[in-house]
Amino acid sequence: MNCYKILLLGISAAAAFSGCKMKTTETAVSGDAASKVYVAPGKYDEFYNFVSGGFSGQVSVYGLPSGRLLRVIPAFSQNPENGYGYNEETKPMLQTSQGFIPWDDQHHLALSQTNGEHDGRWIFANANNTPRVARIDLKTFKTTEILELPNSGGNHSSPFITENTEYVIAGTRFAVPIADKEAAINNESFKANFKSTVSFIGVNQQTGQMGVSFQVILPGMDLDLSRAGKGPSHGWFFFSTYNTEQASTLLEVNASQKDKDFIVAVNWKKAEEYIKAGKGTKMATQYYRNTYNEETHSATSELLKEVLTLDPTVIKDFVYMIPCPKSPHGCDVDPTGEYIVGSGKLAALIPVFSFQKFTQAIQNKTFEGDYYGIPVIKYEAALHGEVQKPGLGPLHTEFDGKGNAYTSMFLSSEIVKWNIKDLKVLDRVPTYYSIGHLMVPGGDTKKPYGKYVVAYNKITKDRYLPTGPELSQSAQLYSIEGDKMQLLLDYPTIGEPHYAQAIAADKIKNQSVKFFDINKNKHPFVALGEKNTKVVRSGNRVDVYMTAIRSHLTPDNIEGVELGDEVYFHVTNLEQDWDIPHGFAIKHADNAELLVMPGETNTLKFVPKKAGVYPFYCTDFCSALHQEMQGYLRVSPKGAGVPLKWRTGEPEAKTEK
């Protein structure tokens, strides 16, 4: 009997012991999280959250705190959903010095600023692969300009912005031979021929038009992220670097050798003075600027042929290097503009630099040497202090405006909150999983809204219902209102989110355009009213001036097109009311469909490959009789001699006069 009792005791003890479990993710959500992110049907979110689309090449817009996807804005990738990059009007947006490039890798976003605060005019987006910067108009949520960047090997360190939108920055991730040259790929050649460039893109404050004001040509290294100074440090730009070892192969190992890489500090006010004094060097090169016009509803491409360059190894006193441990990624300036946080991906600490100490070090020439003639400040001379044991793999830091910083930790998959002044770690929360960037609404400005921090993660694994090997990326929303961060929401994202921006809804929602005034439509192929619809042949080109209104297309019967013709459907949406788009699709179109907003004209090029009758129809469920919004195009064999004629409803078809 006793033996049994002892055995039973032993089993129950073992059971009790195995009852202790690892902390699971379910336990991380507590209390009233749901009510804090619940936005009732019909109610609006508090913030617009613009999120980079990564390899999707697009920009997505979410509402916060609900995490609802509001829209995907096509920027660098073609979008068959609305014809962006497929229709004749927007094809020029994707023009580059090497032709039409219909995709990209979109990493970072910057909302325009005035006095160091988001002003709701534009948002800028970088293309990491084929170096470009896009400007999205926040009245229409359309990409209205794309500027290509010469002398860049991948536009990663971009599009960070100065406090009055004076400049949007574009720093190259890859050092490359500049002036469109080629060179041998080895360490000697890298040192001799490979350069890193930083483009200062000037922004016209009225039109928003971008142009490369000047480029700073740095010695070969890889620029990662960057931030403009603000307040006292306004006039400076800071860039994190890696591979200052200057390796061209196996960077994983070879770019991780040095104990410290650099934060490059560029005094752009001084650079402006040098440019004004005529010290810039003109360099011949080729790059495109593509601009979308709201009145013609069409984009045009413009080839630009030179840039002004400044070489800091020759022109002195405007570029300095600050040593920063282990291949820094983030390089973030706090809301006061005094502290610069470097986040060494492989470092066991986070260095915080003081702008005041940095400028003093320059004055006192407290240098520890130089890098290709550029002074390197003594690490300690610029250092405010180090955050000890913050976590593993610090990547990026944002701020709440209350003296706290939030750093993402990729390896330990967490957000760490710490105090900027005393550098003490205050709190940490896990992320699911492997956080990259994080974002506090307004966290990069002089006046963060605080309230939330959002983690953008690389790995989702078991977070959502499995969807085969390919899974979505994710975001997690945390409240930062209390002393402790609180997980509120976890939601999947489109593409791979890198950096994001968020702005109070009030700063944008009332300026949102509802439809385009048709009286201002200056599209060369607009049909202003059904009376002006027609079909015109010139050679083998056939232009169809078509209109769409609930619920018919005019014309909807077209005959006289022959094999070998190129047909251009110019569809004008005659509606003048909110949310009444019309679509246009034709059978066997090998490009895309059109989605035409009220008052807009879009053009679909259609080259039939066989004779036959091709149905076409409206693709956007516009009205009760949407399904009836359809028609036919007759394509006859070449030389059939069928006269060109068209109609909608009339018994007699119209013919060409």
Place this chain on the structure above:
Amino acid sequence: MKKMTVWARISAVLVIACVAMLWLFPMWRIDLAASQYPEGISMQIWINDIKGDVDIINGLNHYIGMRTIHKADFREFVYLPIALAGIGIMGLVTLLWNRRSGYYIWTACFLVLAFVSMYDFWKWEYDYGHNLNPEAPIKVPGMAYQPPLIGYKKMLNFHALSQPDIGGWFFIAAGIILVGTCLYEWKRSKKKLA
């Protein structure tokens, strides 16, 4: 010939002012609402114009085959300002002539104009609501789309509310002042006789 009281003279000035308001404010409004139009659709009728979301209403009405509404179709927009100006001038004449009988005649003219206008408005509504294109895409047997003369009505998925706008309320106020003053004058004259 009996002279007007002080009140009647003041009231005449008020009535003229109220009528003048019709040049500053719309006289009538029709509001439409449907689940797809949470922001609402509204049409304002002025003495010489029709404003608001007329294009949107025309776009919607083509489904039921209603004729499109155009300012140029209404000759009232020429006659009504003239008639109202006439009422105003009559008021001035009444004021100068300063005879009670003048005031009665003025009020009668005003009321005739008011009733004729409302009848005319109803006739237009009847016309738009009933004379539908037989080839309309949407035909509901027995359904007419005459908006209410005044008040609320549901037509298919739309709620319609028809009511005076600011100018209309001034016009109504003018009518009340006129009729009220007539009664007051008439009672006073009776008392004096007695």
